[in-house]
Amino acid sequence: MWTDCVHILCVVFPYVIGGSALLSVPPQIKQEIASYKDIANEIINLSVSGAAQNQSYNRLAKFVDKFGSRIAGSQNFEHAVDYMLQVLADDKLENVHGEDAMVTHWVRGNESATMLKPRVYNLAMLGLGGSIATPPQGITAEVLVVNSFDELHNKSREAKGKIIVYNEDYEGYPTSVAYRDYGAKEAAMVGGVASLIRSIAPFSIHSPHTGWQDYDPKVKKVPTACITIEDAQMLARMAARGTKIVIHLKMEAKSLPQVKSRNTIAEIKGSKYPEQIVLISGHLDSWDVGQGAMDDGGGAFISWQALSLMRQLGLRPKRTLQMVMWTGEEEGGLGGQAYYNTHKKNISNYNIVMESDMGTFTPTGIWFTGSDAARAIVNTVVQLLKPINATMLYKGAEGTDIQLWMNDGVPGASLANEHPEYFWFHHSDGDTMTVMDPHQMDLCAAAWAVVSYVLADMEDMLPR
Amino acid sequence: MWTDCVHILCVVFPYVIGGSALLSVPPQIKQEIASYKDIANEIINLSVSGAAQNQSYNRLAKFVDKFGSRIAGSQNFEHAVDYMLQVLADDKLENVHGEDAMVTHWVRGNESATMLKPRVYNLAMLGLGGSIATPPQGITAEVLVVNSFDELHNKSREAKGKIIVYNEDYEGYPTSVAYRDYGAKEAAMVGGVASLIRSIAPFSIHSPHTGWQDYDPKVKKVPTACITIEDAQMLARMAARGTKIVIHLKMEAKSLPQVKSRNTIAEIKGSKYPEQIVLISGHLDSWDVGQGAMDDGGGAFISWQALSLMRQLGLRPKRTLQMVMWTGEEEGGLGGQAYYNTHKKNISNYNIVMESDMGTFTPTGIWFTGSDAARAIVNTVVQLLKPINATMLYKGAEGTDIQLWMNDGVPGASLANEHPEYFWFHHSDGDTMTVMDPHQMDLCAAAWAVVSYVLADMEDMLPR
Structure with a gap:
């Protein structure tokens, strides 16, 4: 589906x-x-x-x-x-x-998202269908956490060079899936280097959800993946406390x-x-x-x-x-x-x-x-x-x-x-x-x- | 707890x-x-x-x-x-x-359980607390799936050299935890080389559960880990169809x-x-x-x-x-x-x-x-x-x-x-x-x- x-x-x-x-x-x-x-x-x-x-x-x-x-x-x-x-x-x-x-x-290939700061932690993740790969050495960047596209637009001046993390609330699949579909595009439009989307799901046990996503041919493609509800909420709490978060994202995805x-x-x-x-x-x-x-x-x-x-x-x-x-x-x-x-x-x-x-x-x-x-x-x-x-x-x-x-x-x-x-x-x-x-x-x-x-x-x- | x-x-x-x-x-x-x-x-x-x-x-x-x-x-x-x-x-x-x-x-160390037959598949797993490691090259063995200790005892002649998989139904934590506590010991007593226990949980989304386990000092120690409800049920279905299952288990666990x-x-x-x-x-x-x-x-x-x-x-x-x-x-x-x-x-x-x-x-x-x-x-x-x-x-x-x-x-x-x-x-x-x-x-x-x-x-x- x-x-x-x-x-x-x-x-x-x-x-x-x-x-x-x-x-x-x-x-x-x-x-x-x-x-x-x-x-x-x-x-x-x-x-x-x-x-x-x-x-x-x-x-x-x-x-x-x-x-x-x-x-x-x-x-x-x-x-x-x-x-x-x-x-x-x-x-x-x-x-x-x-x-x-x-x-x-x-083809997904090997992939990982590792939080390097404030501590080392492997996030559970799944690359999104159609995503491009990261460079072979991965992308290491500071994180900007937003709870909505509106918040991303309001904070667009902070987004350049960052990995955008979406911690959108689940408001039902038809509404929330927009973050999976367009998260990468919206991130790229404000200068983000990758996007991590909170899985489009109402409940999770450390379980990320994949799915197809839509690049816009007019917008630069950036790598994109889903993370779990739990991890997205943790990153959002950290960001709200002013904690600097750095993530290393590595994806070998290929579109053959x-x-x-x-x-x-x-x-x-x-x-x-x-x-x-x-x-x-x-x-x-x-x-x-x-x-x-x-x-x-x-x-x-x-x-x-x-x-x-x-x-x-x-x-x-x-x-x-x-x-x-x-x-x-x-x-x-x-x-x-x-x-x-x-x-x-x-x-x-x-x-x-x-x-x-x-x-x-x-x-x-x-x-x-x-x-x-x-x-x-x-x-x-x-x-x-x-x-x-x-x-x-x-x-x-x-x-x-x-x-x-x-x-x-x-x-x-x-x-x-x-x-x-x-x-x-x-x-x-x-x-x-x-x-x-x-x-x-x-x-x-x-x-x-x-x-x-x-x-x-x-x-x-x-x-x- | x-x-x-x-x-x-x-x-x-x-x-x-x-x-x-x-x-x-x-x-x-x-x-x-x-x-x-x-x-x-x-x-x-x-x-x-x-x-x-x-x-x-x-x-x-x-x-x-x-x-x-x-x-x-x-x-x-x-x-x-x-x-x-x-x-x-x-x-x-x-x-x-x-x-x-x-x-x-x-210390857990790296660990994995890979089904090699009938097809290659990485099982989600967590080694159990106190488990010994496998040899560095891992253990590759055929699987015997049982649904209870009674079934294991009835099939004890088939157990030698095998990895014992327990697909016990969850009957509440106090009862079912016996499989985590004693699964390795019971497996070893019938000649099993390792044990994989269905997680002691009523519900799972591909989520294994760890916990301490009890070796018996009088019985040979064998490596032991939990797998998910989903994978345990899959292995049980395969075994019931007469499918030969081979698993490669690798655990680097250490008791320092x-x-x-x-x-x-x-x-x-x-x-x-x-x-x-x-x-x-x-x-x-x-x-x-x-x-x-x-x-x-x-x-x-x-x-x-x-x-x-x-x-x-x-x-x-x-x-x-x-x-x-x-x-x-x-x-x-x-x-x-x-x-x-x-x-x-x-x-x-x-x-x-x-x-x-x-x-x-x-x-x-x-x-x-x-x-x-x-x-x-x-x-x-x-x-x-x-x-x-x-x-x-x-x-x-x-x-x-x-x-x-x-x-x-x-x-x-x-x-x-x-x-x-x-x-x-x-x-x-x-x-x-x-x-x-x-x-x-x-x-x-x-x-x-x-x-x-x-x-x-x-x-x-x-x-x-």
């Missing part, structure tokens, strides 16, 4: 679409959707209490234990794709193949030439309108720390599981169910962009594009982007999830890799789930199988499968 | 001492205690909302930011003692001095000769019975990770603050209030032992020994060890804490450094406080000022000051 996902705030105050605010669904469509009740229950039962119980969790655990973190551009990620193509074929899915996508190839990667694709071919597509997805790449189990192993594997459940039940919808595990999401949705470029000529055949990339904890329903008429239909479909209490329809789907399609008017959906602690682990070494739960993944897979199956099997495509 | 603190469980189901279960307090003593109501309120007000608000937090922050972690035996710890002696004198406390105590001098350290002492001399003592304490040493802010900077600094509040109010109790900041608690209470050896000849003059070493979060009252008659009196004193809602009296004080006195019949007290997340941070890099709260420390200091002042000022010592 990379973009400024403005919808996260809405989890707290969701704008629920339902009841009188919705257009009414024509009776025959209502009836058509109601006729899927038994199939929906079969899918749910198979996933949650039947033979497929724990299946997506176990498959994910085996995968992330085998490959660990999987940054796009790495050989490890390509081996992971090869493995996926094999296991998807072994699972008897159809048209299993990779589709080429060029991706960024950023783009490399060819692949989106990983599998299908259940449609029986009646095979050229029409319901796309269901998560991203297979992760940051280069942790296991990428939560972000976004879970989303990728419940997408596989949705097709797998249909295959296990012998279900073949009228239109094609296509599952995509994206590459290069963390670097800005590079796999999604490549796929869009290749397939946009067939845009009229895309019924809905779906992506799960905000966790696979207890599902509550679906985020949806589309016309009012389509929204009313999807809301009716979501009511089939009553047995697992995931019947909410929220406004505004989220997904870096499906955004281009939604911009062009294709309906979009993302999985809504309870994830109050998502940003404790996001982009950190804490993103491992330990935060995942097999039952929660079963519920997510069931919700994901029911919605995608019904939309793929209904006689008509969603209105745009 | 080092010992198996069996009382922690009781925080959940406290055995409250109060009401009808208590002996009745003689009316004149009841009246005497009631007469302290105004002074108690003055202490509370000064600490919580008056000029001393945030004082102990700010003093602690300055101290831990200056020195960081402070393992006994280190030069850094001795510099920290020098600093404390200066600031205690600057605070106009009396008889400020250090008292010698010989302490263990264990004992060195002379100091307990740090300050007093308010008694006005009427100066030879009689109320001892109030926490330990100044910490593990060599994090900042030792929680364990036990908080306990040490609220003990200072208790005396500081009295000094600021011009209070001088009848008997001497002695504040001790211990050394070498984490290695088994070495400072406490030395102090006991020096002062036990005066045991009849010790009215009560108090230690705060289980956190300084929102206080709820006092844990107490002593006779029924003493308990009834202390319970009456604790009711003076009604303004801050800390009036509970629990059975059984906790404190490594005061245990010897309590064993000899001296009444003992420890601070009860709400600390549901204490073991998330305990002995890890997460033990920093970020987990501390100034208001909570003010409440703790007030409770600690009121109880110690009243017991130091009452006409009679507590009955034994």
Whole structure:
């Protein structure tokens, strides 16, 4: 999950679409959707209490234990794709193949941030994606600690030649991520020689969080990394006492030439309108720390599981169910962009594009982007999830890799789930199988499968 | 906090001492205690909302930011003692001095645990206190993962030559700490060449927890370290799949000769019975990770603050209030032992020994060890804490450094406080000022000051 996902705030105050605010669904469509009740229950039962119980969790655990973190551009990620193509074929899915996508190839290398004054101390840190290296001997400089961009601008005369440390309070990911995105640029603009950003997280146990950052082509690039909440607060306390702080920053990060990667694709071919597509997805790449189990192993594997459940039940919808595990999401949705470029000529055949990339904890329903008429239909479909209490329809789907399609008017959906602690682990070494739960993944897979199956099997495509 | 603190469980189901279960307090003593109501309120007000608000937090922050972690035996710890002696004198406390105590001098050195098979991965790890080093080239061995000592014994024939990994579930600190204490010994007894223990913690973000461990003099010593919950679970999943795991463990740990350290002492001399003592304490040493802010900077600094509040109010109790900041608690209470050896000849003059070493979060009252008659009196004193809602009296004080006195019949007290997340941070890099709260420390200091002042000022010592 990379973009400024403005919808996260809405989890707290969701704008629920339902009841009188919705257009009414024509009776025959209502009836058509109601006729899927038994199939929906079969899918749910198979996933949650039947033979497929724990299946997506176990498959994910085996995968992330085998490959660990999987940054796009790495050989490890390509081996992971090869493995996926094999296991998807072994699972008897159809048209299993990779589709080429060029991706960024950023390599972290060795890195460290050592406080030299007032005492020697190694800060826990993670360089930010895309950061340049320091010179080989590193950068040794005095520190200017600020709590906001405003404070940086007010103190711009003190910034020249210094390492800028941002100790911004966490005000929610969509707001606070600006410090990760633009911290280096803003530091350079006032003459700073590097920037250290307090991790964009509400809670930490000495755990720094990485993520992509955006240089401005018009502004000098300076090395940039995240440090922990604890260390940022310590530096801020020291600075407030007037203590002189000197840090030695060393980063060997490299941006190598783009490399060819692949989106990983599998299908259940449609029986009646095979050229029409319901796309269901998560991203297979992760940051280069942790296991990428939560972000976004879970989303990728419940997408596989949705097709797998249909295959296990012998279900073949009228239109094609296509599952995509994206590459290069963390670097800005590079796999999604490549796929869009290749397939946009067939845009009229895309019924809905779906992506799960905000966790696979207890599902509550679906985020949806589309016309009012389509929204009313999807809301009716979501009511089939009553047995697992995931019947909410929220406004505004989220997904870096499906955004281009939604911009062009294709309906979009993302999985809504309870994830109050998502940003404790996001982009950190804490993103491992330990935060995942097999039952929660079963519920997510069931919700994901029911919605995608019904939309793929209904006689008509969603209105745009 | 080092010992198996069996009382922690009781925080959940406290055995409250109060009401009808208590002996009745003689009316004149009841009246005497009631007469302290105004002074108690003055202490509370000064600490919580008056000029001393945030004082102990700010003093602690300055101290831990200056020195960081402070393992006994280190030069850094001795510099920290020098600093404390200066600031205690600057605070106009009396008889400020250090008292010698010989302490263990264990040095971690460089250390790493690298999984070589099935893939290369650096485990987050912390060697355990007192562990021996590996040979200089490290130990490379296959892994045997067990979930319990019972499983180890059942699989003893598979253990020879292997690194034993314990993936024990966390069942509460007092129970689970047995794996840290005896994991190396049990591993060696079945022919294991090293042991890696899942950290004794209920929650982790890739954060290993260290702590002292106990070799058995009759059993071969093998190197031993903690790994994270996440990594232990990953290794257990791999082993359950039949995957061969090989780890390369390298530890340069050294146990150097004992060195002379100091307990740090300050007093308010008694006005009427100066030879009689109320001892109030926490330990100044910490593990060599994090900042030792929680364990036990908080306990040490609220003990200072208790005396500081009295000094600021011009209070001088009848008997001497002695504040001790211990050394070498984490290695088994070495400072406490030395102090006991020096002062036990005066045991009849010790009215009560108090230690705060289980956190300084929102206080709820006092844990107490002593006779029924003493308990009834202390319970009456604790009711003076009604303004801050800390009036509970629990059975059984906790404190490594005061245990010897309590064993000899001296009444003992420890601070009860709400600390549901204490073991998330305990002995890890997460033990920093970020987990501390100034208001909570003010409440703790007030409770600690009121109880110690009243017991130091009452006409009679507590009955034994």
